[in-house]
Amino acid sequence: MTEYIIKNGCVIDPTQGINGQKMDICIKDGKIVDKVSNSAKVIDATGKTVMAGGVDIHSHVAGPKVDAGRLFRPEDKLFKSPNRKSNLRMEMGFSVPSVSKTGYDYARMGYGFVMEAAMPPLEAAHVHEEIRDTPIIDEAAMPVLGNNWFLLEYFKNHEIENAGAYASWILNATRGYALKCVNPGGTEAWGWGLNCITIHDKVPYFDITPAEIVKGLIETNEYLRLPHSIHVHANNLGNPGNYTTTLDTLKLVEGYKANNDFGREQVMHHTHLQFHCYGGDSFKSSSFESKSKEVMDYVNKQKGLTIDTGNVTLDETTTMTADGPFEYHLTHLNHLKWTNVDIELETAAGIVPFIYDPKTYIAGAQWAIGLELPLFAKDKDRCFITTDHPNAGPFWRYPRIYKWLLSANARNDLIKNELKYGDKVLDTTYIGELSDKEISLYELAQMTRSGVAKALGLSNLYGSLKTGMNANVAVYDIDPENLPSDPEQYETAFGNVFAFFKDGVLCIENHDIVNYSMPKKTVWVNSIVPENKQVERDIRDKFLHSYTVDLENYAVQEEHVHNPYAIKVDITE
Amino acid sequence: MNTVTITMVKQPQLFLEADLITPDQFAGKSIEAIGAIEISEGKIKYPLASFAKIEGVSGATAAETKIVLNGDLTRVKRIGQQMTAGEIIINSNVDMYTGGWMKGGKITVNGNADSFTGIAMAGGELTINGNCQNHVGSAYRGDWRGMTGGVLRVTGNVGNDIGTFMRGGTIIVGGDAFIHVHTHGEGGTIIVKGNIQARVGGQSVKGDIFVNGKIDFMMPGYKYVEDVEKDVDGVKAVYAHYVGDLGERHPEAKGQKVFTNLYLKK
Amino acid sequence: MQEVIKHVACPYCGACCDDLEVTVDDGKIIEVKNACIIGTEIYHHASREGRVGTPRRRQPDGTYKDITYEEAIDFTAKMLIKAKKPLIFGFGSTNCEGMAAAGRVAEDAGAVLDNCASICHGSSFLAIFDTGYPSCTLGEVKNRADVVIYWGSNPAHAHPRHMSRYGIFPRGFFTGKGARGRKVIVIDPRYTDTARCANQFLQVQQGHDYELFDAFRMVMHGYAADVPAIVAGVPKEKILEACDVIKAGRYVHIFFGMGLCHSDGRNHNVDIAINLVRDVNEYTKCTIMAMRGHYNIAGPGIVWAWQFGFPYCIDLTKGSVAHMNPGETSSVDLANRGEIDAFINIGTDAGAHFPIRAFEKIGGAGIPMVTIDPSVNMAATVSDVHIPVAIVGVETGGICYRMDNVPIQYRAVVKPFNGILTDEQLFDKIYERMQELKNAGIECDGTWDYATPLADVRPIKEVYQ
């Protein structure tokens, strides 16, 4: 394999405490090495920033509901898709891009790994088919388990070992990565058109509460010693006044400790926190306000937590979540088309187009709340930037969010000039209080690289430029010694990486994608547990009586998993 | 106003896509530059001049540019797409999407137009002195924002899906319509002077529909209110006023439900 | 040696029953268990005499001569490159791997890519674009539904095991009483065999489902009193009675079929059904599902949505972006209007399923045509080239999507007949050949007259000399 040397760039790598030092990064045989021979190809990074490849902890990029979102929005493509570049596949779609556009755009931002945020186990094969067709980026997917009938029954009976045996079976069967929990109990209630709003609402028939489900999942996760913690989207998403539910949910981590060999410290990752930090009693009344400070005060104190933001980008987008009742609620607010898929014994999904219109007060406030979270975060290794793509905005807007965080001017300008109710937003959120706060490039690297990889238990694979790491390296047109005066340059630079290496292969050179056919990995967790006859019986029984597919056709067959990379976790050893 | 005259001299084997034939594209361009404007037949792109003779001069801006199209344009799509100002006169039958997404200016077709005429039109005047096929003044697939403004006039007959997802503007049909008029409408006005077979105002949220002829099958969701006198396209007459679609959601204004009004000439 | 292969999914209808047991002996299928009659038939077809084992080229006298795969692939690749607007249509019996490979070829060729949905459930797609699709997987119906409505569909004939596996009879988790615990409503212009299983049958006047849905919606919106005495041939009392059953249900599910998609204003018949589902959710849980016909006809919509963002009628000729607008870019409209100059018919029989007028247009214009199909169907008998491929679900596996979009992993039970290629292998080879030809300077220059036959097929080596 070719050797490369990225010369003279300003390296930012929080995993080594490197903050803008001029250094050369050497690449050989796909890895970062100490030195290379004279024949190495030189990438001149003088006056540029060099970081590890970005890591996305939560993005809906592959699978049934993403695809249903693509399918039911032809208007998301019309006059909104960029023209195909001669050497690439077509890139279709604005808010829910085609798989090609997904892979290319992540690469253009310098990202090498993306976690698909919700994989319904029954439809895992679909997720893997899309992963196969998505170029460049490594991917993993989290099976959705917060409303799974097996687990609801095991948790009700406090059978954590059984829950563990089942969850382990699911990870293996779906080639999944972590235990995802969406609107615990509420999505099962949605099977009857109902919901669970607080963490103490009983789930119909199963006679269990969201709080018990979340605690059960934490215990299961730590019993299995998994690389990632449980990954939670709490109850009551998107509703005014929901921050109390959020705090109640976050506090469930108290008393638990991370148990794993991957360097992960948290026991719960709470995703798209922006949607969960609302005060007030209705979208219609003026009581709607930010409670980000109240929530972040707790997050800052609690080492057992990590969060991602879910930043609103003020675009027309497509919301999609396993929170079925929420999407039903949303379609009543905006009267737009509504897709829903309830998935037998497991989960659900809803999809509704949505316009975050800067001319409305609510969208402005949501935008502000999303930015408050990282600005309030004390430990940038525990707070990650996402848009919950495509829920709060498309992922390819990340560079715009970076701009709003790196430059207070950019933020304040927008409040003044683009938000119709900027003054009201200043009154009802904390964004004014934070009006001179800015994050550094180093902090940005924590929030998009090192911290994320650590929270995912993937520090050995991603988010670092240490010698021996897989060579995912991004070079940006930003000179840390001479930061741009025009904040727009941040957006341009982070959206059009100067050079990008994926596993040591030069993918983007001089801003253009030159190679997108390098092998990409599907990362999954091969969890091994003691034999469990009871769970085996339970599985056979449910497939015999309740599922509509045969047990033997449920697990994703090896031939349908693209270039798998297994992380083995054996708790029997 | 300056005029550019385009005369078709050659027919395509398949169909031509000519979305760049607009005053906006022509304005300020020389005849040579206009001749170089791309039109496509399937995957091949040709200069406009390879199919048409181009004469005259364009204006400095779209508003000062008039385009006259002569010869047989039956197999030419997308003329006047997204135009914002100026004028186009087509002395021929024409294919699909004529005046699609147009925002301003004026198009006159002296002939028949195919489907998707005036699709998602937002402003301007579009007149077809002839018949149209389906989806006149309709929305693009999946978009809830159909026609939002302008006046779309068809002197002859039209097919199905007239003003689907319409939100504003006016459609006037001189002849008959087949089925689905103002379906999913949420504003705007449709006047049909002839007859309609069925499905008038189905799933319509609000807006006004006038029908001077007969409707063979009324939607059950329309309820008779009273007889009223109305001035419709300059002619006064008595109409039976119905409201509906009672099977659809409706917004409220001042504590009152707002319905779609269907006026059927007595 | 006899071998029984279990958990085999059936490559016939959209019910995708995956519990079949197939007994094979020395590469021959001996017995099929658990499948319905039409499902069993497909397996026996595979071992039948008269299957074609090699590609064939039509001769000037109308007879067919065997040619090599290389020759057939060369013809197809050249045709795709030379044509200004080739159409690739079908995919009624192709796995998703084949569809993805075809998507790559179509994009590279600047073709129009379309599937059978365009002539059956395509109107459902239009409805989904406009109103969304509040649906579920079939297990939700089995486990929860206590009110099941079949509207314009007759599974007793089209999906024989649908009622027993999913719709009416199964005993699920919350539906232990099976059929006794379910109220079944059938709405159809004819008293079908499915209607025999119904508690209530509403005989809607042919072509007036839209009005009947409107009446149902009026009741849901509180305007029962304003419903006319008879709507679409159905008396008001019957409508109110059905609405009472719906409102009293704990979980209501509507299966709709081609009856809605094949009458005038077809897409709106479906979108008003979907809007009814939205309305019913104000009272109780309600979901809806299209009774998709072929076992993997949901597949192309899914695969091409992730590749191009559109499920069907995908015009890739612009090269820059994909464009979709059924009514323009739909196969039958393209054929009728004379908008295509080459045609690949794959995994379907355009000869049998296109409206005759449209198919005659293709034939009449002398458009070059390639059929890719395991069997000799009508279209194959008039094609320039017929390329046989392995039968999915019998000779090759792959992923197929059930009518509820659940991926089912199909299995091969015997080896491909005569070593023929799979769809995926074939399309990958066509793609490679297109690259070779393009590199050799063959391009679409607009001068190709499709009505004059392509130059004689020559072996690949010769082409390069």
Ligand code: SF4
């Ligand atoms: S119902 Fe359909 S899928 Fe099931 S066995 Fe019969 S034909 Fe095959």
Ligand SMILES: [Zn+2]
């Ligand atoms: Zn999410």
